[in-house]
Amino acid sequence: MRIHQMWDTHPNLKADLASVLELIESHIRVRDKKVETTLKELVHSGGKLLRPAFSLLCSQVGPEHNKDKSIAVAAALETLHMATLVHDDVIDESDTRHGRATLHTQYDNKFAIYSGDYLFCICFNILSRYATSLAHLEFNSRSMEKILGGELAQLNSRFKPSVSVKSYLSRVAGKTAQLFAISCYSGAIESGAKRADAMNAWNMGHYIGMAFQIKDDILDYNGEQVTLGKPVMNDIRQGVYTLPLIYAMQENASAFMPLLEKKEALTDDDMVEISELISRYRGVEKAQALAERYTQKAKKHLNRMPDGEHKAILLDIMTRLLDRRV
Structure with missing residues (x-):
């Protein structure tokens, strides 16, 4: 089982993440074995x-750490995330993710959509078995509403x-930070x-998510396809206008409008020109500064939480995410 190399420095956490994937896989039971294999x-x-x-x-964080339950909750959340990504890829018409062909590319849109729906079912199946209370289950249901609301807004x-x-920030708050x-x-x-402590964890996660998405959007302008696992500047081609572009347009919207009005007809030369305009008006730098502010807010809430080894690991992950060394 292949777990991302970023966790090599935290072997205990890496082992638990492997258990998360094993639990998700154990819940995938489809009569058609080809479909089952694809989902696994x-x-x-x-x-x-x-x-x-x-x-x-x-x-x-709390005094009642239960490893089996924590792995189950983590598995439900990752299944939810995977489901949203499958649907995202259909909407965005993305051919690859993590360097691999997306489901709708391998099969078709219907297959991908039903696969995403199936993963949603697995998420709540796991949660219903392990969540401590109905209130917690309802809380997760409301959270999913906000996540999907953010997707619809985009x-x-x-x-x-x-x-x-x-x-833009409202959209990110639902789509990613939630x-x-x-x-x-x-x-x-x-x-x-x-x-x-639970609310500090919530706020920390929210600010991490805001910083993470802004940084991800920045990489769409200046990253490399090999690193990202998806086409560079794909957001603009899809008509999704993110923070670097929005900041740059605040300085001179008229310079961008003749290009953006082309919509799906944008050429490679047009994309180069847009990139140069964003650079000229410092869109990326301004977005990076906001990502840094969100990261500092996340660290502030982390500092308020009870001490333990987990705090050092959380701080390490936050720092590496902002620097995008993973």
Whole structure:
């Protein structure tokens, strides 16, 4: 079982993440063995497993750490994440993820959508067995509503150059930060953490998620396809306008409009020109500064949580994510 190399420095956590994937795989039972094999391959497709890692680490916040339960909660959250990614790839028409062909590329959109739906079912199947209370299960249901609401907001804003910083951040809060927040909160609450500690875990996860998505959006402009596992500047081609572009357009929107009005007809030369404009108006630098502010807020909430080995590991992960050394 291949777990991302970023966890090599934390062998105990790496072993628990392997158990997370094993649990997810054990719940995939489909009569058609070809379909079952495809879904199991998706589970082991090489993601970093950040959200289950945060959940596992936060499960050490309270006094009632239960390894089996913490692994189960982490597995449910990762299954939810995988389900949203499968649907994302259909909507974005992405051919690859983590360097591998996406489900809808291998088969078709219907297969991918039903596969994502199946993963949603597995998520709540696991949660229903292991969640401490119905209230916690309902909390996760409401969180999923916000996640999907963020996805719908992004879909509805495609090819709309008028996207503001406020609306972008609201979209990210639902689309990405919500799942980071619920991962941290779920780990903490299932460990019997005090209400204040669980809320610090929630806020830490929220700010981590905000910083993570902004940094991910920055990489869409200046990263490499080999590193990202997806086409560079694909967001703009898909009509998804993110923070570096939004900041740059605040300085001179008229310079961008003739290009963005082309929508799907943008050429490679157009993309180069957009990239140069974003660089000229320091869109990436401004976005990076905001990601740093969110990271500092996350660290502030981490510092308020009970001491333990988990805090040092959480700090290490946060730092590496912002520097994008993983």
